[in-house]
Amino acid sequence: MNISFRQLDAFIKVADNGSFTRASDKMHLTQSAVSGLIKELESTLGIVLFDRTTRQLSLSAVGRHLLPQARRVLNEMQLFENEASSLTSLAQGQVRLAVSQFAASSMPAVIAQFSKAYPDISVTLIDCSAKDVLSHIHDIEVDLGVGTELSFLDTEDDIHADLLYELPFCVVIPEEHPLATQSEITWQDLLASQLITLKGPFIDQVTAELDEKITAHIQQAPYKVNFMSTALEMTRQGFGITLCLPYMPEVIDWVSANGLQMRPVAQPVRMRKFFIYQRASRALSPASIAFKDFLREYFASHFNDLQSF
Structure with missing residues (x-):
């Protein structure tokens, strides 16, 4: 079975946009080229990914089931490319970060200081609920997450949590x-x-x-x-x-x-704890390791006074 990056990308783009025309605009391809990629993928898999009528295009039941997995695979492939390029230097690369509400308030200052120390490392930020932090990590949409403790974490075998800091109510x-x-x-x-x-x-x-x-x-x-x-x-x-x-x-x-x-x-x-989350089964890139170490040092120096407030 030979599934290509472009086929998966086309599948996701068509699903997200609900149209071959809009997907082709996003991919900078012709509509027929995008349609051809979908047909190739369907032929390779032996399934129908989209239900087509003269007026409407929608995911089939099988397509809806496979879409999340397609996103994960595509993210893994993109991550492979990013990490391969970042290995050329410890000072280069990209860090994708998800943070929950309270952690998000302090994160812009952290990123600003980190960017001064590592100007060639790009840090992108998603602010979301504490539960969604883990979802972004599961789907490999981010490298690291920062948020509060989660009561259901014991059931998440592939999530590793390191205590970052704790604050009193x-x-x-x-x-x-x-x-x-x-x-x-x-x-x-x-x-x-x-x-x-x-x-x-x-x-x-x-x-x-x-x-x-x-x-x-x-x-x-x-x-x-x-x-x-x-x-x-x-x-x-x-x-x-x-x-x-x-x-x-x-x-x-x-x-x-x-x-x-x-x-x-x-x-x-009563104390509230904040953790750094990551996938236990996936090694961090050099850029992500540098950012994680910087996070620890930053909060150790800036939050000592707050922890004893």
Whole structure:
């Protein structure tokens, strides 16, 4: 069986664009050339990849099943080319990175510093949910992922995780709030205050192993928003108090400059861990190794103060 790179590329382009015409524009080929590549692939495989009518082109049931695998194979082939070229020098190559929400906030500064040290290495960034970080790694769309701990990671045999840093959960309160006078703020203390929380897995991480009454109070918060910037501004405007991670020095500075306090919550101190993820079965390119080492050094030097915040 002889399947070519161009045939797989044509299959994916036609599937994504739903048209031979649009796919041919993307590939800079004639429509008949793209149609010929699809026919060759179908003949080689002995299957029909697309259902064709006079008005519509759509993936067949078999085509839908094979499309994700075709993407992986094409990504592997492209990765092979990239890694082969990057082996000519440790200072050249490409790094593809996926990061989850909180990690994404600090990543532009990391990439900027890395680019100064390695100007010939290109770093591309996808910001996504923590779960999608692993999907991008599985599909070989990225080399490395950075995100929070994932409860289902034990079932992912081909994912390797290295601890990057961990941060304490904090509460952000106005300076005139009654809790601001306390030397220590506990989770129990939050029961008397109206909360602003983030939607999604953030709440699950906050409430893990907390008392049921405290968990219910957090989960039933009257204000649930998508972005930390919204929660902080609502706190400044007096809607309530919010839970936060000291994930960026700029956030701490903003809190202080706007008449707010950020304080760790005790009894117990809850930490959120962030990891570097990669495929366990695939060796990293020299460029990716250089970036991974740089990540560790960067967060070791920049987040020490935050970890003991």
